Amino acid sequence: MLQAIADIVRLDGAEKHFGAVRALNGVDFHVGAGECVGLVGHNGAGKSTLMHMVAGTLRPDGGQIAVRGNQEASYSVARALELGIRCVFQELSLCPNLSVAENTRINHPSLAGFGWRRRAADLIRAKLDEIFPDHGISADDIAGDLSIGRRQMVEVARAFTLTREPLHLVILDEPTSSLDAHTAGQLLSFVRRFVEKGGSCILISHVLGEVLQNADRIVVMRDGKVVAADAASAFDRDKLVAAMGGAEGHHKAAAEARKSEPGALRVRARAVRQQDDKELVARAGEIIGLTGLAGHGQTDLLLAIFSAASRAKAGIEVTAPVALVAGDRQSDGIFSQWSIAQNIGIRSLARLRSGLLISPQREAELAEFWKQKIGIRTPDMNNNIFSLSGGNQQKALFARALGSDAEIVLMDDPMRGVDIGTKLEVYDLVREEAAKGRTFLWYTTETEELDNCDHVYVFKNGRIVANLRRDELTEEKIIQSSFGDAA
């Protein structure tokens, strides 16, 4: 009985079906007080479904849920909030038209009446200062104006703000997917402090290192079931990957030396704020990494290169067609009303034309080819793009770029919230395409991904501050350059 009371939340035999798909198949899961539980598994393993149940946004089709030892018959979001259970969802859930303070108000019914604006602003500012000391976000900023990383910071901070409702358990679903290494570290150390003070946390992340280092206990899910659960110290990276399954055939980024003779010049670009003579140079067949703290001009430079391809721009030279894989896929990548096939074909309309009209047959052929090649998991490419899981949506965006005539592919941190199986598949594909002569410019917030690159430019304050070859690439070096003086 003692055990049951020490549990914040406990699910027994939870089940959930979506049509014929069994998303959850009899899952037992619990979180104790003062415990950080890591939850890992591929996209579609049922993690998000399980968390929606804990947060009260989905009702289980079978099984029971108990909070602090009490069975909850009619569990809902409102009830979960009352009991001090909150969730930071993977898809960003701020209202883009509201300010940071107003978004905070939405989660706190008690922030009402005279002076609520000031109280909301103080609340979120204090929490942002506590978690991300150098955040640079004002409570009056409109959420839609913030970069995706800052929106994520606001959302995380908002989940930890405290008013009338208690706070016992916070579910963090991919909380670091849009954060750079520095802010991600700030967040994770805050989570540790929170847990040490007796709070509980569920941490979902595709970055296995984060989970291994920060969770007390790790639960591995596969195909709607829990397949392994043990103290974090009992796992290492390989064991986790093995338990998750599906990625065995791959090995970590191939470090084998590739042909080093330089190809034809594809891109030469200077950042607008660059004061010295450093510039970005990319040749045919190269994979170039862009890194540094998030939002220090990497995306801006990619977008500048993208627009320079169609309209001449000072300081930027582009010699081949360009395609962009967007990072913020919901707002910049996907045509939400369209089918998967249409979403893939949009970059290649010229080739899909017959006469004045788009040939549905050619569009279907292109889509089918990439479905096989990149492994998009869907019964029918004519389904709406939202019928796909997040990782598969991102694959469709890759197919859009790779299926086009573009010789230069710009990638704006495209692997956000994508599971490791999908990532490894895409890495292989990128290397394969590069070997055929395509050029990739790859901005990423995950240092591990840089292992795929031939060399890496580190950005600081909108300028390139370092150019590292693969063999001199280490996390310390990147952080050192990102913080060092931009001489």
Next chain:
Amino acid sequence: MTAIAPGTVPKSSPRGSAARARMLRGLLPALSLALVLIAIAWLNPRAISYFGFNLMLNLAIPIALATIAQMFVIAGNELDLSIGTFVGFVGCVTATWLRDATLIGIVVLIGSIGVYALLGALIHLRNLPSIVVTLGMSFVWQGLAILVLPKPGGKAPDWLLAIMSFKPPYIPFPILAALLIAAVVHFGLMRTSYGVILRGSGGNAAALRRAGWSLLRTKVALFALTGLFGVLSGMALIGITTSADANIGNGYTLLSIAGVILGGGEFVGGRVSPIGAVLGALTLALAASPLLTFMHIPPDWQVAANGAILIIVLAARVLISRRER
């Protein structure tokens, strides 16, 4: 290390420019109104007087109220195509029952706000497109208006006539009323804590639901507010024209939509501005006939000229938003 604030330099500037562009866009309604006023002053200086404003802005109050009504549904990502005939219906009720059988009149008008609330519930629960529902309702309101008042006539209640012909010292009544409407709605929608929830329902409904708010309630509230301001608009209109006609408000549907958009609102995303909407309505009211009359544009061409003004202002807004990127 502490001296470095990562991101402040490169990030604050694009955000700053976004804020600047937003401010510019926020000023655009005021600028377009000023332009129209300057044009009028140049064409006919005598119009810029207490009496002139009273005359020119005569119909601006009902237009502003109808625009505010439309703004509430647009804040929730919906559109009301029935507001024009609804204003006409309210006008007919005001000119007949509200004068002759006050109690029935009041009940009917409050009931019609209730109908609006129910429409909001229906649209939310059955996930219907509001354009279809309100298009259908526009015929219902029109039919009801004709039933209430088969041929033009009726008379506004005396108290309403008294209010609408109020002549305050120094400031013309329409301007005073516009200021009052803008201030009240701005406070209610932009400053109160529940106003945030109403706007949030247009910005990201899923996020609101996850935070435990009822989307049914927000939609009903927005539609009821539309009904309320529609009723106020109809009554104000009859207070000015003194008698009614079943078709009296038909033009208000498009005028109100144009007013919201002219005032900086957007069709989706919960981005609306009450002050802008009132300014947009004033601009439209001035551009609609006084300006064009002073320009000696024949009445046949006035509607087209009106449309041209709308296109110019909206094009300016698109240019400003594009510069933001």
